[in-house]
Amino acid sequence: QVQLVExxxxxxxxxxxxxxxxxxxxxPSFGTYDMAWFRQAPGKEREFVLGxxxxxxxxxxxxxxxxxxxxxxxxxxxxxxxQMNSLKPEDxxxxxxxxxxxxxxxxxxxxxxxxxxxxxxxxxS
Numbered sequence: 300q301v302q303l304v305e306x307x308x309x310x311x312x313x314x315x316x317x318x319x320x321x322x323x324x325x326x327p328s329f330g331t332y333d334m335a336w337f338r339q340a341p342g343k344e345r346e347f348v349l350g351x352x353x354x355x356x357x358x359x360x361x362x363x364x365x366x367x368x369x370x371x372x373x374x375x376x377x378x379x380x381x382q383m384n385s386l387k388p389e390d391x392x393x394x395x396x397x398x399x400x401x402x403x404x405x406x407x408x409x410x411x412x413x414x415x416x417x418x419x420x421x422x423x424s
Contacts, residue, residue, distance in 0.1 A: 308418030321396030330374035338392035
């Protein structure tokens with residue numbers, strides 16, 4: 300079982316930056332599976348933001364997300380990060396970190412097995 304807890308959300312103005320963190324615990328050990336960030340805005344489906352492949356130690360995801368967002372991980376701290384710059388009101392959502400065990404490079408919600416409770420990000424105009 301993997302437990303995930305996000306932090307770092309909050310209320311910011313458009314143009315600001317935030318860094319979200321997700322601390323993992325449990326087994327398997329943090330450095331042996333892919334991690335990702337998803338987000339869910341009110342009334343919308345949960346969408347993939349960016350992922351990090353454990354084997355290649357490489358981020359992955361849509362180019363539309365990479366322009367302002369970046370993902371990284373610190374295996375020694377069992378922590379995943381999401382750096383978000385130039386935030387826009389449309390980035391307002393609950394942000395979730397998730398772990399995918401035994402599947403690589405996925406962007407599908409149903410291929411992520413463990414989820415954190417989420418952290419709210421609200422961007423005002």
